Each structure stands twice: as structure tokens, then as C-alpha cells.
Amino acid sequence: MKTILIIEDDPAIQQGLTEVLTEEHFKVLSATDGEIGYQMARRECVSLIILDLMLPGKNGRDICRDLRRDGVKTPILMLTSKKQEADKVLGLELGADDYVTKPFGVKELVARVRALLRRETLLPSAIVETRIDNLSIDFEKQEARRGKRSVSMSAREFQLLRYFVEREGNVITRAMLLDDVWGYDVTPTTRTVDNYILSLRKKIEHNPAKPSHLLTVHTAGYKFVK
């Protein structure tokens, strides 16, 4: 689950945002003072920061600049009162990623939050494509093909395989898979995992019954090797 830090002194907005975002299944942290918010942003591991421009303690402008200077790359969504301010906030001098002017619509805000988070997850240049024996896989395009024959995989299968490929050689427990690939909110049986392993093997292994890539580590989990 993604955590969002809200740094905002107006209690009405603070509370409203918290409610909305919680409802949208985000975890929310908050600070009403600039200096405290800044410290939290540095210490806590959050996915996105919603930052008011005007704050007691330390204003949003400074927080933003300082965070960037500290090397914090978390996306920042600025709340401003005037459009003119907003233009200055963006651009490079400060390093915010997007802004919303008050008064703002809840839907718009949530949409922007989601957009920022999505862009975020697209950026890290994790593994985009790979090759297992003569099967080539493009995770971004969600395509897998053996020679010119395309092999169909569901979205979850791609996710799962990617998870393994990115952690090549490490033992992956079922719990890790359930947490990271499925998420906290759903809890299928561990049998579900086995079934996906099964179908992945059918697609990537030459002899699914004697796997050479997606190995089982008894009582522990699975391991992918190339």
C-alpha cells in the first residue's frame, strides 16, 4: 500500500484530504508544521508528498527545495492558492512535480495523485525485457514470444515472472509473493501461488515437470535462475 505524507496546516483541508485518501486505500501520514513535515519527509518512507505552499515553521517552497537538495526524489504535489504561484513552484528551481490550486476538486486531486504515482512506478529502470532460453519476454509491452510464436500470459503471470526475474537467484517465499505481487488486501490460499508457478513453468520451461529455471526450494519457496 502506498503511503502519502500531507503537510498542511489548515485542519479542514488536512482532515478532508486524509479522509478521501484513506478511502482510496492510501496510508496517510500528516504534519501541520513545516519543519516537522520536512523531517518526516526525510525520515519516513513515503510514496508521495502533498505539500502546502504556505506553512508555519518552514514554508512549502523551502521544504521542496531542501528535500530535493537532500536527494529526496519522492514526487511532490503542491497545494497553492494562486495559479501564478504555481507556475513558479514548478520548473526547476523548486522541483515540485505537479500542483493543484485551492479550492480544488477532490476527484482532480486524487487523479493527480494517481498520475504521479503511476509515472513514478514507470521510471525506475527495472528489467523491461529478458530472455529465457529461446523465449523472449517484454514486460512493458506484455509480450512473450518463442521465435515468432507468441506465448500468451495473463497480467498476473507477467507480474509474477517479473518479480522472479528481478530477484534472480534469490529464494522467494510464498508470503513475499502474496505481499508484493498480490498485495495486502487480498489473501488467496498459498495454493493459488502454486498454480501460477505451474502455469508459468508450462510457458517458460522445456520440461515443466523438471524445471530448470523456476526451481522449488522445499519448505521455503521458489527460486528463479537463468
Next chain:
Amino acid sequence: MKTILIIEDDPAIQQGLTEVLTEEHFKVLSATDGEIGYQMARRECVSLIILDLMLPGKNGRDICRDLRRDGVKTPILMLTSKKQEADKVLGLELGADDYVTKPFGVKELVARVRALLRRETLLPSAIVETRIDNLSIDFEKQEARRGKRSVSMSAREFQLLRYFVEREGNVITRAMLLDDVWGYDVTPTTRTVDNYILSLRKKIEHNPAKPSHLLTVHTAGYKFVK
């Protein structure tokens, strides 16, 4: 290490860009005057040029055109103030590869820089016209015709199709479509998207029920292939 040439007269942006790109491990050269920048672009060996549209000395538009005329193939990322300008900058007449409108977020800019560098072939990223089977489409004129029979499409349909065509082969989620094609202020249902896909298929596919271009990627979104 890749070298990036920045041609930009506003010192704030100039400096900001330099900082950010340096931090991202690029080597940065810069010019604040158009004519000087143009000369540098011709002489120095750089991997990418970030070019402001409005410049003293020689404006970005001319620099871009002249560089292309000189046979310089280096990717060019334009900085513009208005979206309308941007659309004109792209396309073939000038030869820029991508653009960012001010104010822009750091992440977006860096992402675009990386994308351009990754891209080996210098395709202009804005497609003005295309052909799908025997259907020819002109996005600028908003015309589509199959042979001499014109096929009517609404503005939104053109937008949507263009979005797909420009991202050929990539999986496009409904959220991306809603954010990028519809925008943040309106929030139609995802069902709306499906309906547009439906009507686009009726217009571009030979057999809309068995699409061969506008494919659905179950649980993920859609994908356009030619």
C-alpha cells in the same frame, strides 16, 4: 557519460537544469545565446540538446531547423511555454524529437531525456498522419478516409486514436487514457473508455469483434499494433 547541451537564456532554469542533470550523472554544456548555442551544437559532440524556443540571438525554431538541415541528428528536446506551440514544433517541419511545456516537473523532464537517449531511431514523436490497412488518417486535418469514402470520427476519437498510434505497441491503461486524453477535470467511468474503443474498432477494424489493431490486454488495458 552522456553529454547534454542546454540552450536556454533564463538563468534560473538554466541553473536548475544543470544541477538536476549533473546529479543524474550527465555532463552538461550550456549556452544562453541562440547563435552561440547553434555553433556549439554543430561543433561539440553531444548526445542530446535541450533547446528553449524563445532565445536571444537566434530562436529555437531556427536553430532546430538549421541543425537538421546541417545533417545534425542529435535528439532535440524543446522547451516551450504553450502547448499549442509545442504541437507545431514537433512534426517534420522543424525536426524536434520531443518537447516539454513550462512549467515542467523535474521528473518528467529527466524521464523524457532518458527516453530520447534510449531511443536509437529518431522518430518524431508526434504523428500527423498514418495509415491502418486501407484507412488513411490525417490527425491534423481530422480526416479519415477509406479509399475515397470518408469515415467520420469525432474529435475525441481522433485524440484517442492518435494517443494509441503514437504509442504503438505499448500497453495503455484506462487510467492513462483518462488522465492524458480526457484530463483531470473530468472523470468519466472507465466504461466510457470501452465505448470509445468499441466505436474506434468499428471504424478501423475489418472485423470489430476480432480486432487486429486495437487489442485488449486483459486486466491491463489496450494496445495498438499496426
Next chain:
DNA sequence: ACAGCCCTGACAATTTTTTGACACATCCTT
């Protein structure tokens, strides 16, 4: 008022995900 777009809601069709049953393998005790 009319035509054309845009959006919504309902329901059907399809695909994916999960479950449950059972065979088989491995581990750990005795």
C-alpha cells in the same frame, strides 16, 4: 427542435483467478 457527440447503466460474453481434491514428493521421527 434537431443532430451529433459524450457519457452512463445494464446485461451478456469472456477471461482470469481462486478453490478443492487428490497424487506425489520430501522431511522428520522412531
Next chain:
DNA sequence: AAGGATGTGTCAAAAAATTGTCAGGGCTGT
């Protein structure tokens, strides 16, 4: 080394989720 206990492989069918499709209502510009 035998035998139970537990963990895994496998399949098919049920359950859930996603997408396809259509008809209709609201809105806008003419």
C-alpha cells in the same frame, strides 16, 4: 528404513473480475 506429517504438483471446475455491446439520456451548437 518405515511411516506419518507436511509440503508440492496437477487438474478441472467454480467463482470473480474484466470487457464487449447496446440502447438511452443529457448537453451543445445550429
